[in-house]
Amino acid sequence: MSSSFVVACVGKPSAGKSSFLNAVTDAAAKVGNFPFTTIEPNQGIAYYPLECPCSKHGVSKQCKPRYGWCKNGRRFVPIRLLDVAGLVPGASEGRGLGNRFLDDLRQADVLIHVVDASGTTDDNGREAKGYDPVGDIQWLRSEIEAWVFGNIERRWPGVVRRHKATKSLAVDTLHAQLAGYGTTRDIVQRAMDTVVRLQLIEARDDISQWSTEDLRRFVGVFLDQRFPTIVALNKIDMPDADKNIAAILKRYRRQPNVVLRDGVSEENIVLTSALSECFLRRMVKQRFIEYTTGDDDFKSLDDDPALTELRELDDKARRRLDNIRDLVLFRYGSTGVQEVIVRAVEAVGFVPVYPVKSVVNFGASSTDSSSAAFQDCVLVRPGTTVREFARKMHNQLDVNFAGAETVGNLQLAEDDVIVAGKNNIIKITTTAQ
Ligand SMILES: Nc1nc2c(ncn2[C@@H]2O[C@H](COP(=O)(O)OP(=O)(O)O)[C@@H](O)[C@H]2O)c(=O)[nH]1
Ligand SMILES: [Mg+2]
Structure with missing residues (x-):
């Protein structure tokens, strides 16, 4: 028995996917401390924090999770993360790792799109100046849309013919077409409900009347349901990040009763500095600081000389820690990486x-x-x-x-x-x- 929940980290090269994975996966975890039988090289285990019922029921002392851990009633449940590398523009036409990348997505319940908010990498992951990261969010969505829409559009005339002949329900016909994307009927039903509620398609669920544009619209709504996406706006520690962040948050502000733009809404955007989290974790491991992921600050010997179990910082580490404090923790309240995991689980409910x-x-x-x-x-x-x-x-x-x-x-x-x-x-x- 296991939680089969899978989160796929996607994004253009150099956005920070691997750093994010390092920041949230627990290398120190005991081998086998997760319910998954195999872990591939591009996978990691992250932990979803929740309130464990052990404290409410007075059995905190006896609480012994088989996987993950529980501390003072706060339980950490393992989930599986995939590092889906190699996505470049044109993937849906087979460029880069193209179809292999897209096939990996079939396993995912949620996507974490790691976006370089600093504007220092272009759409192919090469070094750049003043690149606008809004383009990345649109681009990822259009790749996935092209992949799914392209496949279904090719078959559509035959689908409609059979649909009429068998007099199936629209949702069942669509589910049969979309099942290959790891889709439950429930997801298709929710997409259809949205189409009807927002009156996106005039013919509603009479799919034999759908135009190509109607089909495209349905695929868009379906993708919103099938691949809830958390955007990790990464590299917030870098100079131009704040102006890019402001522009992105504004663009994806939630509007009532309209479909999501590019499958993204403001509440699913989290500001992160994966690199800062990696560094803080390293400092903890080497006993230079006290810090727990998700915290808004850390403590070193400089902050509290009574913490005698800690080691003295050298100037270089001290400067770097000061920077992280000023540019990330004080400004944004945390490195954001833990929040991404929480939102990912909550996005599916x-x-x-x-x-x-x-x-x-x-x-x-x-x-x-x-x-x-x-x-x-x-x-x-x-x-x-x-x-x-x-x-x-x-x-x-x-x-x-x-x-x-x-x-x-x-x-x-x-x-x-x-x-x-x-x-x-x-x-x-x-x-x-
Ligand atoms: N300043 C800064 N650099 C980062 C951050 N996250 C990743 N990087 C750097 O960005 C580069 C690419 O990161 P990597 O994780 O390999 O990206 P990937 O290609 O998406 O896996 C590396 O040099 C990282 O150190 C961050 O939060 N802040
Ligand atoms: Mg990588």
Whole structure:
């Protein structure tokens, strides 16, 4: 059983993807401290922080996550990150790593688009001056759109013919066409609902009447649902970044009742300095500073001579740390990298679910109350029901499903939707016990 949540980091060369991955993945984590069977070279594990139910239920001492960790009721749940390198303009026509890049995207639940906000790299990742990073956001979206739209447009006349012959529902026909992009029917349904709500297509769900432009519009709305995108506006420590940031935030200000521009909205833009975070982490590891990812400051011996476990800084490190403090932490409140992970999980609305053997001691055993509590936390898509969760956990739990209950021995119906804080601590009973 594992959380299959996948976040893909994309962006032009030199935007800072690898630095971002280094900044959020925990190299010091114990090998195997994640529920994924294989980790490819271009993957990393990041941790999504959430409030663990152990403190509310008074079992913090017994809380022993099998993967990730829990400290003072703050739990860190592993998620998988992909470094999708090699995207250059023209990828949808096969330039650069083209189709391989796009194939990687199929696995992703969310995209993190790392954008160089400093304007010092051009669209091919070469050094430049005064490059406008707004172009990067538009370009990435148009590559993905060209890829999906191109594929579906080619088949469209045949699709419409079959659709008419079989009298299928529009959503089912579209789902069949889009399933190859790792798409659930639910996502297609949401896209269709949006089309109808915002009156984007006159023929609505009568797809046999759709023009090419209608189809293109639908693909756009579909992509917004299928690939929620967090923009990490990176390199905020550099000189021209602030004016570029202001322009981008203005351009993507949220407008009610219109489709997203380039699939991006202001609330999904996070300012980051991946390089600063990498440096701060290194300083922590070498015991020069005290700092926790997400914090708005660090402490060195200079700040507090009582921190005798820390080592004395040299001038070079001191200058660099001063810079990070002035240009990043004081100005923007953090290096931003942790916030990107949080927004990525929240963009899909993932629900944490805690499968337990006992809803009294929350342990892995119903009889031994000294056993570890809340060992597992699985992130599931919004709308997941109790029975779907059982199936996701283990085939046998589904086959032998006899019932489920939550805290207070409340019985759950199998089609109850799982909601955080309400019924997401679940004991499943089977007939074969
Ligand atoms: N100033 C600054 N430089 C950065 C930042 N993030 C990455 N870089 C630098 O940008 C260059 C490209 O970074 P890299 O992570 O290799 O980019 P990738 O090609 O997208 O994987 C490297 O020289 C990094 O040190 C940042 O936040 N600030
Ligand atoms: Mg790289």
